[in-house]
Amino acid sequence: MSDGIAHAVLYAAIFLGVVYTSRILEKRWPIAEVSRGEFRDDWLAVIVSVGLENLLAPLAAISAGAIATYAGVGWIKLPTEGYWWYVSLVIVVVVLDLYKYIFHRLQHAVPFLWAMHSFHHSANGITFITGGRHFWLERVLSDAFLPIMAILFRIPPDMAITVGFIFFIPDACAHLNVRIPLGRFVTWVNNPQWHRIHHSVHIEHRDKNFAAFFPLLDILFGTAWIPKPDEYPATGLVPAERVDIINSVIWPIRHLRHVRQRESRNELG
Ligand SMILES: [Zn+2]
Ligand SMILES: [Zn+2]
Structure with missing residues:
Protein backbone atom coordinates (compact mmCIF):
# COMPACT_ATOMS: atom_id res chain seq x y z
CA MET A 1 0.00 0.00 0.00
CA SER A 2 1.37 3.45 -0.88
CA ASP A 3 2.00 5.98 1.87
CA GLY A 4 -0.79 8.25 0.64
CA ILE A 5 -3.43 5.52 0.83
CA ALA A 6 -2.13 4.32 4.21
CA HIS A 7 -2.44 7.87 5.58
CA ALA A 8 -5.94 8.29 4.13
CA VAL A 9 -7.05 4.98 5.74
CA LEU A 10 -5.48 5.99 9.07
CA TYR A 11 -7.19 9.42 9.08
CA ALA A 12 -10.54 7.88 8.08
CA ALA A 13 -10.21 5.35 10.93
CA THR A 21 -17.03 7.88 20.59
CA SER A 22 -18.82 11.24 20.49
CA ARG A 23 -22.11 9.47 19.69
CA ILE A 24 -21.70 7.11 22.65
CA LEU A 25 -21.05 10.05 25.00
CA GLU A 26 -23.93 12.09 23.51
CA LYS A 27 -26.35 9.20 24.04
CA ARG A 28 -25.12 8.53 27.56
CA TRP A 29 -25.02 12.10 28.98
CA PRO A 30 -26.96 14.38 26.58
CA ILE A 31 -27.49 18.08 27.31
CA ALA A 32 -30.63 18.21 25.14
CA GLU A 33 -32.73 16.00 22.92
CA VAL A 34 -31.75 16.35 19.22
CA SER A 35 -34.28 14.89 16.77
CA ARG A 36 -33.20 12.47 14.05
CA GLY A 37 -34.24 15.07 11.42
CA GLU A 38 -32.04 17.78 12.97
CA PHE A 39 -29.13 15.36 13.25
CA ARG A 40 -29.49 14.30 9.59
CA ASP A 41 -29.76 17.95 8.43
CA ASP A 42 -26.56 18.73 10.33
CA TRP A 43 -24.66 15.86 8.71
CA LEU A 44 -25.86 16.79 5.21
CA ALA A 45 -24.86 20.42 5.78
CA VAL A 46 -21.37 19.35 6.87
CA ILE A 47 -20.89 16.93 3.95
CA VAL A 48 -21.95 19.60 1.40
CA SER A 49 -19.78 22.34 2.92
CA VAL A 50 -16.67 20.18 3.39
CA GLY A 51 -17.09 18.81 -0.17
CA LEU A 52 -17.32 22.29 -1.73
CA GLU A 53 -14.43 23.60 0.39
CA ASN A 54 -12.17 20.77 -0.77
CA LEU A 55 -13.22 21.28 -4.37
CA LEU A 56 -12.26 24.96 -4.18
CA ALA A 57 -9.18 24.46 -1.96
CA PRO A 58 -6.71 24.55 -4.91
CA LEU A 59 -8.05 27.99 -5.96
CA ALA A 60 -7.81 29.25 -2.38
CA ALA A 61 -4.22 27.93 -2.18
CA ILE A 62 -3.23 29.83 -5.35
CA SER A 63 -4.62 33.08 -3.95
CA ALA A 64 -3.09 32.53 -0.48
CA GLY A 65 0.25 31.66 -2.11
CA ALA A 66 0.22 34.89 -4.14
CA ILE A 67 -0.64 37.01 -1.10
CA ALA A 68 1.98 35.28 1.08
CA THR A 69 4.63 35.72 -1.64
CA TYR A 70 3.78 39.42 -1.91
CA ALA A 71 3.72 40.00 1.88
CA GLY A 72 6.56 37.59 2.66
CA VAL A 73 6.17 34.48 4.81
CA GLY A 74 7.47 33.78 8.31
CA TRP A 75 8.07 37.36 9.48
CA ILE A 76 8.73 35.96 12.94
CA LYS A 77 11.03 32.96 13.11
CA LEU A 78 10.31 31.23 16.39
CA PRO A 79 13.14 29.24 18.04
CA THR A 80 12.56 25.49 18.13
CA GLU A 81 15.70 24.09 19.75
CA GLY A 82 15.14 22.07 22.94
CA TYR A 83 12.49 23.44 25.29
CA TRP A 84 12.09 26.51 23.06
CA TRP A 85 9.88 24.29 20.89
CA TYR A 86 7.27 24.31 23.69
CA VAL A 87 7.64 28.05 24.34
CA SER A 88 7.10 28.73 20.62
CA LEU A 89 4.11 26.38 20.59
CA VAL A 90 2.47 28.36 23.41
CA ILE A 91 3.11 31.64 21.54
CA VAL A 92 1.51 30.28 18.35
CA VAL A 93 -1.53 28.93 20.25
CA VAL A 94 -2.08 32.23 22.10
CA VAL A 95 -1.72 34.38 18.95
CA LEU A 96 -3.93 32.05 16.88
CA ASP A 97 -6.57 32.04 19.61
CA LEU A 98 -6.55 35.85 19.74
CA TYR A 99 -6.88 35.97 15.94
CA LYS A 100 -9.79 33.48 16.04
CA TYR A 101 -11.49 35.52 18.76
CA ILE A 102 -11.20 38.80 16.81
CA PHE A 103 -12.37 37.17 13.55
CA HIS A 104 -15.32 35.54 15.34
CA ARG A 105 -16.40 38.91 16.77
CA LEU A 106 -16.21 40.43 13.28
CA GLN A 107 -18.35 37.54 11.97
CA HIS A 108 -21.09 38.70 14.34
CA ALA A 109 -20.60 42.45 13.81
CA VAL A 110 -20.13 42.80 10.02
CA PRO A 111 -23.35 42.05 8.05
CA PHE A 112 -21.44 40.50 5.10
CA LEU A 113 -19.66 38.07 7.45
CA TRP A 114 -22.77 37.38 9.56
CA ALA A 115 -24.70 36.47 6.38
CA MET A 116 -22.28 33.50 6.13
CA HIS A 117 -21.53 32.77 9.82
CA SER A 118 -25.26 32.65 10.65
CA PHE A 119 -25.23 29.29 8.85
CA HIS A 120 -23.21 27.82 11.73
CA HIS A 121 -25.77 29.29 14.15
CA SER A 122 -28.73 27.91 12.17
CA ALA A 123 -28.16 24.48 13.78
CA ASN A 124 -31.16 24.01 16.08
CA GLY A 125 -29.72 20.98 17.82
CA ILE A 126 -26.00 21.08 18.59
CA THR A 127 -23.95 17.91 18.46
CA PHE A 128 -20.28 17.11 17.84
CA ILE A 129 -20.74 17.33 14.06
CA THR A 130 -22.06 20.93 14.30
CA GLY A 131 -18.41 21.94 14.80
CA GLY A 132 -17.90 21.28 11.06
CA ARG A 133 -21.07 23.10 9.98
CA HIS A 134 -19.84 26.31 8.33
CA PHE A 135 -20.93 28.00 5.12
CA TRP A 136 -18.60 26.65 2.43
CA LEU A 137 -17.58 30.01 0.97
CA GLU A 138 -16.63 31.37 4.40
CA ARG A 139 -13.69 29.01 4.78
CA VAL A 140 -12.69 29.29 1.11
CA LEU A 141 -12.54 33.11 1.39
CA SER A 142 -10.62 33.12 4.68
CA ASP A 143 -8.17 30.50 3.37
CA ALA A 144 -7.73 32.46 0.13
CA PHE A 145 -7.38 35.98 1.51
CA LEU A 146 -6.22 35.68 5.11
CA PRO A 147 -3.07 33.53 5.25
CA ILE A 148 -2.18 35.49 8.41
CA MET A 149 -0.46 32.72 10.37
CA ALA A 150 1.77 31.73 7.42
CA ILE A 151 2.80 35.38 7.00
CA LEU A 152 3.44 35.86 10.72
CA PHE A 153 5.22 32.66 11.72
CA ARG A 154 7.66 30.17 10.31
CA ILE A 155 7.02 26.95 12.22
CA PRO A 156 8.08 23.34 11.62
CA PRO A 157 5.46 20.85 10.31
CA ASP A 158 5.32 18.87 13.59
CA MET A 159 4.35 22.07 15.43
CA ALA A 160 1.68 22.88 12.82
CA ILE A 161 0.13 19.43 13.34
CA THR A 162 0.26 19.85 17.14
CA VAL A 163 -1.45 23.26 16.90
CA GLY A 164 -4.23 21.71 14.77
CA PHE A 165 -4.70 18.96 17.33
CA ILE A 166 -4.68 21.37 20.28
CA PHE A 167 -7.46 23.48 18.72
CA PHE A 168 -9.49 20.44 17.74
CA ILE A 169 -10.17 19.58 21.38
CA PRO A 170 -11.83 22.78 22.61
CA ASP A 171 -13.08 24.09 19.25
CA ALA A 172 -14.73 20.94 17.84
CA CYS A 173 -15.50 19.30 21.17
CA ALA A 174 -17.23 22.49 22.38
CA HIS A 175 -20.18 21.35 20.22
CA LEU A 176 -20.51 17.98 21.94
CA ASN A 177 -24.05 17.39 23.20
CA VAL A 178 -22.56 16.12 26.44
CA ARG A 179 -23.23 17.41 29.94
CA ILE A 180 -19.85 17.82 31.62
CA PRO A 181 -20.14 19.39 35.08
CA LEU A 182 -16.97 21.49 35.16
CA GLY A 183 -17.88 23.64 38.15
CA ARG A 184 -15.51 26.56 38.52
CA PHE A 185 -13.25 25.14 35.77
CA VAL A 186 -15.87 26.17 33.19
CA THR A 187 -13.82 29.33 32.50
CA TRP A 188 -10.53 27.49 31.92
CA VAL A 189 -10.87 25.94 28.47
CA ASN A 190 -13.70 26.21 25.92
CA ASN A 191 -16.25 23.47 26.54
CA PRO A 192 -19.83 22.44 25.59
CA GLN A 193 -21.52 24.57 28.25
CA TRP A 194 -19.42 27.69 27.55
CA HIS A 195 -20.00 27.50 23.80
CA ARG A 196 -23.69 26.56 24.15
CA ILE A 197 -24.28 30.05 25.61
CA HIS A 198 -22.85 31.44 22.33
CA HIS A 199 -25.50 29.46 20.36
CA SER A 200 -28.32 30.33 22.79
CA VAL A 201 -31.74 31.63 21.64
CA HIS A 202 -31.93 34.02 24.62
CA ILE A 203 -31.31 37.72 24.10
CA GLU A 204 -29.12 38.05 27.23
CA HIS A 205 -26.66 35.52 25.75
CA ARG A 206 -26.35 37.32 22.41
CA ASP A 207 -22.74 38.13 21.41
CA LYS A 208 -21.28 36.30 24.39
CA ASN A 209 -18.63 33.54 24.72
CA PHE A 210 -16.79 33.88 21.39
CA ALA A 211 -13.61 32.13 22.55
CA ALA A 212 -12.24 29.16 20.59
CA PHE A 213 -9.71 28.00 23.17
CA PHE A 214 -9.37 30.28 26.20
CA PRO A 215 -12.58 31.73 27.75
CA LEU A 216 -10.14 34.15 29.39
CA LEU A 217 -10.32 36.22 26.18
CA ASP A 218 -14.08 36.68 26.68
CA ILE A 219 -13.46 37.68 30.29
CA LEU A 220 -10.73 40.17 29.29
CA PHE A 221 -12.76 41.76 26.48
CA GLY A 222 -16.09 41.87 28.34
CA THR A 223 -17.96 39.25 26.29
CA ALA A 224 -18.10 36.51 28.93
CA TRP A 225 -21.32 34.96 30.24
CA ILE A 226 -20.31 32.58 32.98
CA PRO A 227 -23.01 29.88 32.98
CA LYS A 228 -24.67 28.77 36.19
CA PRO A 229 -24.24 25.05 36.94
CA ASP A 230 -27.57 24.12 35.28
CA GLU A 231 -27.62 26.75 32.55
CA TYR A 232 -27.99 24.87 29.25
CA PRO A 233 -30.20 27.10 27.04
CA ALA A 234 -32.07 26.10 23.86
CA THR A 235 -30.01 26.85 20.74
CA GLY A 236 -30.45 28.10 17.15
CA LEU A 237 -31.56 31.21 15.29
CA VAL A 238 -34.68 33.15 16.29
CA PRO A 239 -37.01 32.33 14.61
CA ALA A 240 -35.70 28.81 14.00
CA GLU A 241 -34.92 27.86 10.40
CA ARG A 242 -34.78 24.45 8.77
CA VAL A 243 -31.92 24.06 6.27
CA ASP A 244 -31.93 21.50 3.45
CA ILE A 245 -29.11 20.80 0.95
CA ILE A 246 -30.07 23.56 -1.51
CA ASN A 247 -30.41 26.11 1.25
CA SER A 248 -27.05 25.13 2.69
CA VAL A 249 -25.44 26.02 -0.67
CA ILE A 250 -27.27 29.37 -1.13
CA TRP A 251 -27.50 30.23 2.57
CA PRO A 252 -26.57 33.96 2.50
CA ILE A 253 -29.12 34.71 -0.25
CA ARG A 254 -31.86 32.89 1.65
CA HIS A 255 -30.82 34.37 4.98
CA LEU A 256 -30.72 37.97 3.69
CA ARG A 257 -34.11 37.54 1.99
CA HIS A 258 -35.59 36.33 5.29
CA VAL A 259 -34.06 39.23 7.22
CA ARG A 260 -35.47 41.71 4.69
CA GLN A 261 -38.93 40.11 4.81
CA ARG A 262 -38.91 40.33 8.60
CA GLU A 263 -37.83 43.97 8.51
CA SER A 264 -40.61 44.94 6.07
CA ARG A 265 -43.17 43.05 8.19
CA ASN A 266 -41.98 44.99 11.24
CA GLU A 267 -42.27 48.29 9.34
CA LEU A 268 -45.82 47.44 8.26
CA GLY A 269 -46.71 46.21 11.74
ZN1 LIG B 1 -20.61 32.68 16.32
ZN1 LIG C 1 -20.31 26.90 17.42
Missing part, protein backbone atom coordinates in the same frame (compact mmCIF):
# COMPACT_ATOMS: atom_id res chain seq x y z
CA ILE A 14 -9.36 8.09 13.46
CA PHE A 15 -12.26 10.24 12.19
CA LEU A 16 -14.76 7.36 12.46
CA GLY A 17 -13.43 6.45 15.92
CA VAL A 18 -13.86 10.04 17.15
CA VAL A 19 -17.37 10.33 15.66
CA TYR A 20 -18.40 6.98 17.14
Whole structure:
Protein backbone atom coordinates (compact mmCIF):
# COMPACT_ATOMS: atom_id res chain seq x y z
CA MET A 1 0.00 0.00 0.00
CA SER A 2 1.37 3.45 -0.88
CA ASP A 3 2.00 5.98 1.87
CA GLY A 4 -0.79 8.25 0.64
CA ILE A 5 -3.43 5.52 0.83
CA ALA A 6 -2.13 4.32 4.21
CA HIS A 7 -2.44 7.87 5.58
CA ALA A 8 -5.94 8.29 4.13
CA VAL A 9 -7.05 4.98 5.74
CA LEU A 10 -5.48 5.99 9.07
CA TYR A 11 -7.19 9.42 9.08
CA ALA A 12 -10.54 7.88 8.08
CA ALA A 13 -10.21 5.35 10.93
CA ILE A 14 -9.36 8.09 13.46
CA PHE A 15 -12.26 10.24 12.19
CA LEU A 16 -14.76 7.36 12.46
CA GLY A 17 -13.43 6.45 15.92
CA VAL A 18 -13.86 10.04 17.15
CA VAL A 19 -17.37 10.33 15.66
CA TYR A 20 -18.40 6.98 17.14
CA THR A 21 -17.03 7.88 20.59
CA SER A 22 -18.82 11.24 20.49
CA ARG A 23 -22.11 9.47 19.69
CA ILE A 24 -21.70 7.11 22.65
CA LEU A 25 -21.05 10.05 25.00
CA GLU A 26 -23.93 12.09 23.51
CA LYS A 27 -26.35 9.20 24.04
CA ARG A 28 -25.12 8.53 27.56
CA TRP A 29 -25.02 12.10 28.98
CA PRO A 30 -26.96 14.38 26.58
CA ILE A 31 -27.49 18.08 27.31
CA ALA A 32 -30.63 18.21 25.14
CA GLU A 33 -32.73 16.00 22.92
CA VAL A 34 -31.75 16.35 19.22
CA SER A 35 -34.28 14.89 16.77
CA ARG A 36 -33.20 12.47 14.05
CA GLY A 37 -34.24 15.07 11.42
CA GLU A 38 -32.04 17.78 12.97
CA PHE A 39 -29.13 15.36 13.25
CA ARG A 40 -29.49 14.30 9.59
CA ASP A 41 -29.76 17.95 8.43
CA ASP A 42 -26.56 18.73 10.33
CA TRP A 43 -24.66 15.86 8.71
CA LEU A 44 -25.86 16.79 5.21
CA ALA A 45 -24.86 20.42 5.78
CA VAL A 46 -21.37 19.35 6.87
CA ILE A 47 -20.89 16.93 3.95
CA VAL A 48 -21.95 19.60 1.40
CA SER A 49 -19.78 22.34 2.92
CA VAL A 50 -16.67 20.18 3.39
CA GLY A 51 -17.09 18.81 -0.17
CA LEU A 52 -17.32 22.29 -1.73
CA GLU A 53 -14.43 23.60 0.39
CA ASN A 54 -12.17 20.77 -0.77
CA LEU A 55 -13.22 21.28 -4.37
CA LEU A 56 -12.26 24.96 -4.18
CA ALA A 57 -9.18 24.46 -1.96
CA PRO A 58 -6.71 24.55 -4.91
CA LEU A 59 -8.05 27.99 -5.96
CA ALA A 60 -7.81 29.25 -2.38
CA ALA A 61 -4.22 27.93 -2.18
CA ILE A 62 -3.23 29.83 -5.35
CA SER A 63 -4.62 33.08 -3.95
CA ALA A 64 -3.09 32.53 -0.48
CA GLY A 65 0.25 31.66 -2.11
CA ALA A 66 0.22 34.89 -4.14
CA ILE A 67 -0.64 37.01 -1.10
CA ALA A 68 1.98 35.28 1.08
CA THR A 69 4.63 35.72 -1.64
CA TYR A 70 3.78 39.42 -1.91
CA ALA A 71 3.72 40.00 1.88
CA GLY A 72 6.56 37.59 2.66
CA VAL A 73 6.17 34.48 4.81
CA GLY A 74 7.47 33.78 8.31
CA TRP A 75 8.07 37.36 9.48
CA ILE A 76 8.73 35.96 12.94
CA LYS A 77 11.03 32.96 13.11
CA LEU A 78 10.31 31.23 16.39
CA PRO A 79 13.14 29.24 18.04
CA THR A 80 12.56 25.49 18.13
CA GLU A 81 15.70 24.09 19.75
CA GLY A 82 15.14 22.07 22.94
CA TYR A 83 12.49 23.44 25.29
CA TRP A 84 12.09 26.51 23.06
CA TRP A 85 9.88 24.29 20.89
CA TYR A 86 7.27 24.31 23.69
CA VAL A 87 7.64 28.05 24.34
CA SER A 88 7.10 28.73 20.62
CA LEU A 89 4.11 26.38 20.59
CA VAL A 90 2.47 28.36 23.41
CA ILE A 91 3.11 31.64 21.54
CA VAL A 92 1.51 30.28 18.35
CA VAL A 93 -1.53 28.93 20.25
CA VAL A 94 -2.08 32.23 22.10
CA VAL A 95 -1.72 34.38 18.95
CA LEU A 96 -3.93 32.05 16.88
CA ASP A 97 -6.57 32.04 19.61
CA LEU A 98 -6.55 35.85 19.74
CA TYR A 99 -6.88 35.97 15.94
CA LYS A 100 -9.79 33.48 16.04
CA TYR A 101 -11.49 35.52 18.76
CA ILE A 102 -11.20 38.80 16.81
CA PHE A 103 -12.37 37.17 13.55
CA HIS A 104 -15.32 35.54 15.34
CA ARG A 105 -16.40 38.91 16.77
CA LEU A 106 -16.21 40.43 13.28
CA GLN A 107 -18.35 37.54 11.97
CA HIS A 108 -21.09 38.70 14.34
CA ALA A 109 -20.60 42.45 13.81
CA VAL A 110 -20.13 42.80 10.02
CA PRO A 111 -23.35 42.05 8.05
CA PHE A 112 -21.44 40.50 5.10
CA LEU A 113 -19.66 38.07 7.45
CA TRP A 114 -22.77 37.38 9.56
CA ALA A 115 -24.70 36.47 6.38
CA MET A 116 -22.28 33.50 6.13
CA HIS A 117 -21.53 32.77 9.82
CA SER A 118 -25.26 32.65 10.65
CA PHE A 119 -25.23 29.29 8.85
CA HIS A 120 -23.21 27.82 11.73
CA HIS A 121 -25.77 29.29 14.15
CA SER A 122 -28.73 27.91 12.17
CA ALA A 123 -28.16 24.48 13.78
CA ASN A 124 -31.16 24.01 16.08
CA GLY A 125 -29.72 20.98 17.82
CA ILE A 126 -26.00 21.08 18.59
CA THR A 127 -23.95 17.91 18.46
CA PHE A 128 -20.28 17.11 17.84
CA ILE A 129 -20.74 17.33 14.06
CA THR A 130 -22.06 20.93 14.30
CA GLY A 131 -18.41 21.94 14.80
CA GLY A 132 -17.90 21.28 11.06
CA ARG A 133 -21.07 23.10 9.98
CA HIS A 134 -19.84 26.31 8.33
CA PHE A 135 -20.93 28.00 5.12
CA TRP A 136 -18.60 26.65 2.43
CA LEU A 137 -17.58 30.01 0.97
CA GLU A 138 -16.63 31.37 4.40
CA ARG A 139 -13.69 29.01 4.78
CA VAL A 140 -12.69 29.29 1.11
CA LEU A 141 -12.54 33.11 1.39
CA SER A 142 -10.62 33.12 4.68
CA ASP A 143 -8.17 30.50 3.37
CA ALA A 144 -7.73 32.46 0.13
CA PHE A 145 -7.38 35.98 1.51
CA LEU A 146 -6.22 35.68 5.11
CA PRO A 147 -3.07 33.53 5.25
CA ILE A 148 -2.18 35.49 8.41
CA MET A 149 -0.46 32.72 10.37
CA ALA A 150 1.77 31.73 7.42
CA ILE A 151 2.80 35.38 7.00
CA LEU A 152 3.44 35.86 10.72
CA PHE A 153 5.22 32.66 11.72
CA ARG A 154 7.66 30.17 10.31
CA ILE A 155 7.02 26.95 12.22
CA PRO A 156 8.08 23.34 11.62
CA PRO A 157 5.46 20.85 10.31
CA ASP A 158 5.32 18.87 13.59
CA MET A 159 4.35 22.07 15.43
CA ALA A 160 1.68 22.88 12.82
CA ILE A 161 0.13 19.43 13.34
CA THR A 162 0.26 19.85 17.14
CA VAL A 163 -1.45 23.26 16.90
CA GLY A 164 -4.23 21.71 14.77
CA PHE A 165 -4.70 18.96 17.33
CA ILE A 166 -4.68 21.37 20.28
CA PHE A 167 -7.46 23.48 18.72
CA PHE A 168 -9.49 20.44 17.74
CA ILE A 169 -10.17 19.58 21.38
CA PRO A 170 -11.83 22.78 22.61
CA ASP A 171 -13.08 24.09 19.25
CA ALA A 172 -14.73 20.94 17.84
CA CYS A 173 -15.50 19.30 21.17
CA ALA A 174 -17.23 22.49 22.38
CA HIS A 175 -20.18 21.35 20.22
CA LEU A 176 -20.51 17.98 21.94
CA ASN A 177 -24.05 17.39 23.20
CA VAL A 178 -22.56 16.12 26.44
CA ARG A 179 -23.23 17.41 29.94
CA ILE A 180 -19.85 17.82 31.62
CA PRO A 181 -20.14 19.39 35.08
CA LEU A 182 -16.97 21.49 35.16
CA GLY A 183 -17.88 23.64 38.15
CA ARG A 184 -15.51 26.56 38.52
CA PHE A 185 -13.25 25.14 35.77
CA VAL A 186 -15.87 26.17 33.19
CA THR A 187 -13.82 29.33 32.50
CA TRP A 188 -10.53 27.49 31.92
CA VAL A 189 -10.87 25.94 28.47
CA ASN A 190 -13.70 26.21 25.92
CA ASN A 191 -16.25 23.47 26.54
CA PRO A 192 -19.83 22.44 25.59
CA GLN A 193 -21.52 24.57 28.25
CA TRP A 194 -19.42 27.69 27.55
CA HIS A 195 -20.00 27.50 23.80
CA ARG A 196 -23.69 26.56 24.15
CA ILE A 197 -24.28 30.05 25.61
CA HIS A 198 -22.85 31.44 22.33
CA HIS A 199 -25.50 29.46 20.36
CA SER A 200 -28.32 30.33 22.79
CA VAL A 201 -31.74 31.63 21.64
CA HIS A 202 -31.93 34.02 24.62
CA ILE A 203 -31.31 37.72 24.10
CA GLU A 204 -29.12 38.05 27.23
CA HIS A 205 -26.66 35.52 25.75
CA ARG A 206 -26.35 37.32 22.41
CA ASP A 207 -22.74 38.13 21.41
CA LYS A 208 -21.28 36.30 24.39
CA ASN A 209 -18.63 33.54 24.72
CA PHE A 210 -16.79 33.88 21.39
CA ALA A 211 -13.61 32.13 22.55
CA ALA A 212 -12.24 29.16 20.59
CA PHE A 213 -9.71 28.00 23.17
CA PHE A 214 -9.37 30.28 26.20
CA PRO A 215 -12.58 31.73 27.75
CA LEU A 216 -10.14 34.15 29.39
CA LEU A 217 -10.32 36.22 26.18
CA ASP A 218 -14.08 36.68 26.68
CA ILE A 219 -13.46 37.68 30.29
CA LEU A 220 -10.73 40.17 29.29
CA PHE A 221 -12.76 41.76 26.48
CA GLY A 222 -16.09 41.87 28.34
CA THR A 223 -17.96 39.25 26.29
CA ALA A 224 -18.10 36.51 28.93
CA TRP A 225 -21.32 34.96 30.24
CA ILE A 226 -20.31 32.58 32.98
CA PRO A 227 -23.01 29.88 32.98
CA LYS A 228 -24.67 28.77 36.19
CA PRO A 229 -24.24 25.05 36.94
CA ASP A 230 -27.57 24.12 35.28
CA GLU A 231 -27.62 26.75 32.55
CA TYR A 232 -27.99 24.87 29.25
CA PRO A 233 -30.20 27.10 27.04
CA ALA A 234 -32.07 26.10 23.86
CA THR A 235 -30.01 26.85 20.74
CA GLY A 236 -30.45 28.10 17.15
CA LEU A 237 -31.56 31.21 15.29
CA VAL A 238 -34.68 33.15 16.29
CA PRO A 239 -37.01 32.33 14.61
CA ALA A 240 -35.70 28.81 14.00
CA GLU A 241 -34.92 27.86 10.40
CA ARG A 242 -34.78 24.45 8.77
CA VAL A 243 -31.92 24.06 6.27
CA ASP A 244 -31.93 21.50 3.45
CA ILE A 245 -29.11 20.80 0.95
CA ILE A 246 -30.07 23.56 -1.51
CA ASN A 247 -30.41 26.11 1.25
CA SER A 248 -27.05 25.13 2.69
CA VAL A 249 -25.44 26.02 -0.67
CA ILE A 250 -27.27 29.37 -1.13
CA TRP A 251 -27.50 30.23 2.57
CA PRO A 252 -26.57 33.96 2.50
CA ILE A 253 -29.12 34.71 -0.25
CA ARG A 254 -31.86 32.89 1.65
CA HIS A 255 -30.82 34.37 4.98
CA LEU A 256 -30.72 37.97 3.69
CA ARG A 257 -34.11 37.54 1.99
CA HIS A 258 -35.59 36.33 5.29
CA VAL A 259 -34.06 39.23 7.22
CA ARG A 260 -35.47 41.71 4.69
CA GLN A 261 -38.93 40.11 4.81
CA ARG A 262 -38.91 40.33 8.60
CA GLU A 263 -37.83 43.97 8.51
CA SER A 264 -40.61 44.94 6.07
CA ARG A 265 -43.17 43.05 8.19
CA ASN A 266 -41.98 44.99 11.24
CA GLU A 267 -42.27 48.29 9.34
CA LEU A 268 -45.82 47.44 8.26
CA GLY A 269 -46.71 46.21 11.74
ZN1 LIG B 1 -20.61 32.68 16.32
ZN1 LIG C 1 -20.31 26.90 17.42
